Amino acid sequence: MRLLEITSIQRGCVYDGHGVRTTIFLKGCPFSCPWCCNPETQKGSGDFxxxxxxxxxxxxxxxxxxxxxxxxxxxxxxxxxxxxxxTPTTLTAMDVRKLAQEVLQDKSLFISSGGGITLSGGEPLLQAKELIPFLDIIRQEGVSIAMETTLYDKGMDRVKLLLPFIDEWIVDLKLQKENYREDYLGIMRRNLEILRASAKDICFRLVYVESLKVDEALTALASLEVNTLELIKCHGLSQSKYQKLGMDFKDYTPSEEAYQKFLEALNANNIKTTQLSV
Ligand code: SF4
Ligand code: SF4
Structure with a gap:
């Protein structure tokens, strides 16, 4: 049985999809956002x-x-x-049966709250193949599965592979220049087309940092046909993680004024926004 690389498992999460959820944070990410609140997921295994x-x-x-x-x-x-x-950033190697056993201890809570399991990270798409046996078990138990993802999958094969298993897609948008990757919007449009055709539940998320220009964000959102958004004001609560990983830390918390202006611009352009305080 294959092992998954996981940094942590959090029970009782209420911001990672519908209802109450257990969120599994997976290692690896194609991005390296300087404000990332889970920097331990960016590095490979074997770090501390x-x-x-x-x-x-x-x-x-x-x-x-x-x-x-x-x-x-x-x-x-x-x-x-x-x-x-x-302390290792990766949890002791856990096979998928043990992982399923651990997360399913809250099954009754998932069912009563309309919640389930959420895959997050890092970028869960990077362990798409390894996730299948685990998702198979969760599916058989009738528990809902959400995934928080950048959706940045050039070949689209990972998205297609996971599509039958994921009920709720939380798409973490990367609209800041510091984040852009080659053909970002093109890759996102192609993958969104696959999700939209599947009629799955999709929601969009954006972490606001002050360097994000309103015009650029609006153009990108229009190009991706996004008209509802969960907005998160960037915070510097992960400073101690950066220190413990020996990584440079900079606080990207925007001013309240800049944040409010951005919010107003979204509202003025008919983008329905929910503010998340995570
Ligand atoms: S010197 Fe510090 S790191 Fe080394 S064994 Fe002692 S307490 Fe641990
Ligand atoms: S995409 Fe998410 S997990 Fe990856 S570096 Fe950026 S904030 Fe961190």
């Missing part, structure tokens, strides 16, 4: 959060536990720290 605040040596405590540690001039890698300075 390093919490220097827990390091005995750095806090001036002398301990035999540190004998042999590379930070103490020894050979033992930091990742083997006995006091937990390093």
């Amino acid at each position: 959060f390093v919490d220097n605040g827990r390091c005995l040596r750095l806090t001036g405590i002398s301990s035999p536990l540190c004998d042999g540690c590379e930070r103490n001039g020894g050979q033992r890698p930091l990742s083997s720290c006995p006091v937990g300075v390093c």
Whole structure:
């Protein structure tokens, strides 16, 4: 049975699709948005959060536990720290049956709230093939499946592969210049055509950062025929994750004034917007 690369599993989520959901965060992403709130999903497996605040040596405590540690001039890698300075960003390899067993413990809550499982990340499309046996089990249990995705799949094969399993598509739009990839709008239009033809539930999401120009956003939204949007004001709550991953952090939280102007422009152009505070 294939293993999935997962960074975390969160129960009781209410912003990741209809009802109450358990969200599974998968590793890997074709983008590297500098304001990403899950930067641990961007890197490959085998990386660690390093919490220097827990390091005995750095806090001036002398301990035999540190004998042999590379930070103490020894050979033992930091990742083997006995006091937990390093934590892997990937959950212990979990086969799909164990994963299904874990997420299905809230099945009755999913059914009563109209919720289910949500795949997020990172970009779940990158593990499309590996996800199939897991999605098969969830389907057989009659639990709804949502996926938060950039939908950036050049070959369209991953979208087509997952299409029969996903009931609700949450499309995370990347309209900022910092995000653009080759033929972004073309790829999105082709994949959206597939989703729309399938009559699946689709909703669009956009994280607002101040560098996003109103005109560019409106043109892109028109080109993708998007007229309803969940808008998220960017925040800097993930700063500590960046520090623990040794990545540069910049706070992209926009001013309230710029955010409100953007919101007004969307309303003035008949784009129905719901504000999400996540
Ligand atoms: S073993 Fe190394 S990383 Fe862990 S507390 Fe000691 S010096 Fe720090
Ligand atoms: S697409 Fe999402 S997960 Fe990927 S880097 Fe951007 S914000 Fe992070």
